Amino acid sequence: MVLTGVIGWLAAFQLTVDDWRVLKDPAYQPPCNISPVVSCGSVMSSPQGSLFGFPNMLLGLGAFAAVAALGVAVLAGSRLHRLLWLGLNAGAVAGAVLVHWLIWQSLYELDKLCPYCMVVWVITIALVWYVTLHNLERGVIPVPARGRRALDIVLDTHWILLGAWYALIALLVLTRFWSYWSGLL
Structure with missing residues (x-):
């Protein structure tokens, strides 16, 4: 939680700074405007x-700061109340839904990839995955007895499943911009 919170907050912060610079000077080109496809200015x-x-990045500033703070509290030995874990899980799920909608928008509506946004995609997916697994494993989210075996399999292969999730998104990015990527070779 600390790692996802800090990395997500830093990405949101950089987007916020670049957004403010664009507001002050419309001619400003953010450093993340790398190519016709990899560009955050037009996405922002x-x-x-x-x-x-x-701006969406303001959601990230608040949400990722809260995640990092909760992570620090857990590392310091605090036992979070069940409702706090459930709230964190609900917020992470909402963030993941938003991120997947933004992935779709980036790929199929905007035709752009924002590097900092992609960092947020990765971080949010990891956050929802591991908070959900934590809550299932610890009984915060009850698992019926007949579902326990399936949960054990998921827990044993959690990194493979997360890798497959990322691989599917990478495949979508690769195929969507194949003409661009192949033109670079």
């Missing part, structure tokens, strides 16, 4: 970049 300025009427 799109309607998808302010889904709730304010």
Whole structure:
């Protein structure tokens, strides 16, 4: 939680700084504008970049700070209340849903890949995966007896399943921009 919170917060912070710079100087080119495909400036300025009427990265600043703080509390020996774990899980699931919608928007509507956004994709998926597994394993989310064997299999292969999740997204990115990537070779 500390790692995902800090990395996610840093990515959201960098996007926020670049967004402010673009607001101050519309001619400013963020350093993440690397190519016609890999570019965060056009993603930030799109309607998808302010889904709730304010820049999405502000959600990341608050959410990832809370995740990091909870992670530090756990590392310091605090035992979080069940409702806090459930709230964290619900927030992580909501974040993952939003991230997957943004992945779709990046690939099939905006035709752009924002490097900092992709960091947030990776971090959010890891966060929801491991918080959910933690909650299932510890009984925060009850598992019926007949589902315990399936959970044990998932726990034993958690890194393979997470890797497959990432591989599927990487495959979507690769195939969506194949003409661009193959043109670089």
